[in-house]
Amino acid sequence: MDENVIAQIKAFVHLQAELGLRGVDTSFAPTFSAIDNAPQNLADVREELGDCQRCSLCTGRKNIVFGCGDAHARLMFVGEGPGAEEDRQGEPFVGKAGQLLNRMINAMGLSRERVYIANIVKCRPPGNRDPELDEIEACEPFLRKQIEAIKPDVIVALGRYASQRLAGSDIPISRLRGQWKSYAGIDLMPTFHPAYLLRNPSGKRPVWEDLQQVMRRLGLDAPGRRPRSM
Numbered sequence: 001m002d003e004n005v006i007a008q009i010k011a012f013v014h015l016q017a018e019l020g021l022r023g024v025d026t027s028f029a030p031t032f033s034a035i036d037n038a039p040q041n042l043a044d045v046r047e048e049l050g051d052c053q054r055c056s057l058c059t060g061r062k063n064i065v066f067g068c069g070d071a072h073a074r075l076m077f078v079g080e081g082p083g084a085e086e087d088r089q090g091e092p093f094v095g096k097a098g099q100l101l102n103r104m105i106n107a108m109g110l111s112r113e114r115v116y117i118a119n120i121v122k123c124r125p126p127g128n129r130d131p132e133l134d135e136i137e138a139c140e141p142f143l144r145k146q147i148e149a150i151k152p153d154v155i156v157a158l159g160r161y162a163s164q165r166l167a168g169s170d171i172p173i174s175r176l177r178g179q180w181k182s183y184a185g186i187d188l189m190p191t192f193h194p195a196y197l198l199r200n201p202s203g204k205r206p207v208w209e210d211l212q213q214v215m216r217r218l219g220l221d222a223p224g225r226r227p228r229s230m
Ligand code: SF4
Pocket: 049, 052, 053, 054, 055, 056, 057, 058, 064, 121, 122, 123, 135, 138, 139
């Protein structure tokens, strides 16, 4: 139980004593279990994460890549895990794939500063290998807390790992993308990862269709043509 909750219990007991009540009448007491589970803000989540050593990815990282962007964003992007450049800078999606993601965001009429960007795991898997299940399971609770703090209207999952994990599905990403799913009660749109699009530019058209769906759900103007920059 944190100090806040203890202080609230003390204040409540003190009030009861001042009212001349003997014992503790809990009939109108705040629900302390609910306070315990009160949503954290992003700074609280970062503080709780600390110098995380909850999985083996901590041993090879330079930086924890927590996430970046608007703490009250309506749109959140979730990728797989940090690469070498992200690990070095401590910020998600800053390499070539990140530059393409920026262009995708700009094509939606938004900017990187107006959305929030995070990953399923916050430390770089060695050699850019896929994250293991135990690593995802150790890290995902913090992603969930970030999402609960930000309360976005829509989450876009980038790539197979993020899409399958957040959608709770093992359907291949080629069939999963473009279908509305839900994560923690929030609309979820799975789509291809920008790194995949760098290798397979033909995937840009379906991704643009997915982003158009997202724009419509957010009430944003959705231009029909894919901008040449994307
Ligand atoms: S990947 Fe996540 S759970 Fe694992 S050490 Fe890094 S922050 Fe902690």
